[in-house]
Amino acid sequence: METSIIISGYGGQGILFAGALLCHAAVIEGKNTTWIPSYGAEMRGGAANCSVNISDDEISSPVIDKADVLFALNLPSELKFEHRIKPGGLMLLNTSLVKKIPERHDIEYLNMQLNEMAEELGGAGFANVIAVGAFVEKTKILSVESLKQALKEMIPEKRRNLLPGNLASLEYGVNFIKNLTKVSL
Amino acid sequence: MAKVLWKGNQAIAQAAINAGCMCYFGYPITPQSEIGEYMGDKMPELGRTFITAESELASISMVIGAGTTGTKAMTSSSSCGIALMQEAISAMCCAEVPGVIVSVMRGGPGLGNIASAQGDYFQAVRGGGNGDYKTIVLSPSTIQEAIDLMYKAFHISIKYRNPVMLLADGILGQMMEPVEFGEYPYQDDDVSTWALSGAKGRAPRNLVSLHMADGELEKISDRIFQKYKIVEEKEMLVDKFMTDDAELIVTAFGTTARIAKSAVKKARKAGMKVGLFRPVMLSPFPEKELYETAKSAQMILDIELNQGQMLLDVKASVFGACPVEFLGRSGGGLLTDTQMLERITTLYNKIGVRV
Numbered sequence: 083m084e085t086s087i088i089i090s091g092y093g094g095q096g097i098l099f100a101g102a103l104l105c106h107a108a109v110i111e112g113k114n115t116t117w118i119p120s121y122g123a124e125m126r127g128g129a130a131n132c133s134v135n136i137s138d139d140e141i142s143s144p145v146i147d148k149a150d151v152l153f154a155l156n157l158p159s160e161l162k163f164e165h166r167i168k169p170g171g172l173m174l175l176n177t178s179l180v181k182k183i184p185e186r187h188d189i190e191y192l193n194m195q196l197n198e199m200a201e202e203l204g205g206a207g208f209a210n211v212i213a214v215g216a217f218v219e220k221t222k223i224l225s226v227e228s229l230k231q232a233l234k235e236m237i238p239e240k241r242r243n244l245l246p247g248n249l250a251s252l253e254y255g256v257n258f259i260k261n262l263t264k265v266s267l
Numbered sequence: 268m269a270k271v272l273w274k275g276n277q278a279i280a281q282a283a284i285n286a287g288c289m290c291y292f293g294y295p296i297t298p299q300s301e302i303g304e305y306m307g308d309k310m311p312e313l314g315r316t317f318i319t320a321e322s323e324l325a326s327i328s329m330v331i332g333a334g335t336t337g338t339k340a341m342t343s344s345s346s347c348g349i350a351l352m353q354e355a356i357s358a359m360c361c362a363e364v365p366g367v368i369v370s371v372m373r374g375g376p377g378l379g380n381i382a383s384a385q386g387d388y389f390q391a392v393r394g395g396g397n398g399d400y401k402t403i404v405l406s407p408s409t410i411q412e413a414i415d416l417m418y419k420a421f422h423i424s425i426k427y428r429n430p431v432m433l434l435a436d437g438i439l440g441q442m443m444e445p446v447e448f449g450e451y452p453y454q455d456d457d458v459s460t461w462a463l464s465g466a467k468g469r470a471p472r473n474l475v476s477l478h479m480a481d482g483e484l485e486k487i488s489d490r491i492f493q494k495y496k497i498v499e500e501k502e503m504l505v506d507k508f509m510t511d512d513a514e515l516i517v518t519a520f521g522t523t524a525r526i527a528k529s530a531v532k533k534a535r536k537a538g539m540k541v542g543l544f545r546p547v548m549l550s551p552f553p554e555k556e557l558y559e560t561a562k563s564a565q566m567i568l569d570i571e572l573n574q575g576q577m578l579l580d581v582k583a584s585v586f587g588a589c590p591v592e593f594l595g596r597s598g599g600g601l602l603t604d605t606q607m608l609e610r611i612t613t614l615y616n617k618i619g620v621r622v
């Protein structure tokens with residue numbers, strides 16, 4: 083099975099990191115994966131996005147036409163990519179920044195107040211990892227364990243102080259989905 | 268060894284290091300700046316040479332200097348930067364100086380833009396230098412292949428004493444995927460018979476691209492083209508996917524070929540007999556291989572991110588064996604597998620084959 087994911091938001095929200103995190107975890111699980119960033123004139127506060135593919139088989143096209151999943155961490159992302167999700171796909175929406183009413187009825191929306199959640203954990207910088215945690219718990223595409231391992235491998239020695247916060251953020255996202263499930267039961 | 272996640276540009280740089288590249292000369296330009304950045308970090312640590320040149324002209328001239336001593340050297344740049352190197356590349360071919368050039372294409376013409384494109388096929392394969400010469404051009408479509416081809420580039424550059432270009436594009440340079448490096452698999456040729464190593468104890472040598480004596484240049488020209496024939500016979504690389512029973516064959520190179528493979532797979536699922544022919548070596552071009560593949564097909568569809576450049580080589584190779592159609596996009600726009608499949612389907616129905 084192949085899953086295509088577009089992660090989009092402002093530069094500085096950890097968009098490229100979130101994508102790379104999924105890729106690292108995919109490699110840990112022995113899967114094939116590709117990651118393409120938007121590059122060049124990107125900057126903090128500007129637009130940033132990346133395309134991630136995760137598959138058990140060879141990935142032919144690393145370029146995503148229609149995605150299975152979109153992370154829209156800000157409003158411009160929602161506007162730009164909402165129509166690029168496959169019918170039956172999933173949009174993870176940061177409702178802290180996207181106040182717009184969703185337009186499509188053929189995809190699933192997962193609403194999360196990511197900025198507020200991240201502040202609870204100590205800073206807006208954790209929003210990306212919370213979103214990744216929620217995504218993997220919801221879709222089970224990768225195991226939470228592989229993501230923890232990937233975080234450990236990706237965060238360099240000199241930034242080691244950020245590891246506990248990132249691990250906690252991952253858990254937060256996972257638990258958010260677990261609690262949702264409980265409510266719906 | 269387990270696979271590791273690498274960015275294209277950095278993997279290309281590490282592959283050069285593994286291949287024994289002793290000198291890197293370059294000037295930064297998007298979308299390949301990470302190659303120079305990585306080399307600037309690693310080469311001095313290894314006691315090898317890294318120089319940020321004052322221009323692309325200087326970079327390639329430094330490659331010539333290093334190359335004349337039989338040292339493995341490289342430069343890397345993108346479209347408009349490679350344009351500046353053309354005169355030197357012609358000189359390298361004439362003087363038979365080895366060297367590796369990595370070209371990571373962006374949008375053109377002119378300064379263009381920084382998006383991924385394939386508008387420099389002609390620039391790489393035909394070249395903008397003067398006279399009769401050929402750059403050997405290798406075109407990867409995955410990061411793994413970029414690594415393997417970097418190894419080959421250094422090896423055959425020394426073996427045939429000719430510049431070798433790795434022609435990649437912005438997407439390949441910027442993307443990440445899991446790869447395995449492995450050991451440098453080649454035994455390199457001895458350079459001591461020709462390299463400029465100091466004339467103490469032997470007759471002096473020179474490696475020049477000016478040959479004024481009567482008939483001398485013609486001899487050299489004939490010899491280097493003899494060499495290209497050998498490259499064509501011994502080093503040729505093509506990748507064929509489901510071409511054996513294909514009624515329609517897609518030709519494409521680099522990242523476009525990768526996307527095209529996805530379209531071909533989808534076409535097969537829909538019951539269409541479609542295959543993919545991907546030249547991995549673009550110069551010399553795999554004429555024979557393409558002709559042999561094309562003659563049993565009904566139609567060729569050439570897909571490129573330009574206005575139709577490899578198309579000329581495809582047409583020349585197919586030599587009228589079947590019609591050749593073209594799908595392209597220029598200026599940094601991408602073609603998705605859906606768009607490719609659409610054109611494949613339209614053409615497939617046209618050739619009157621029952622689906």
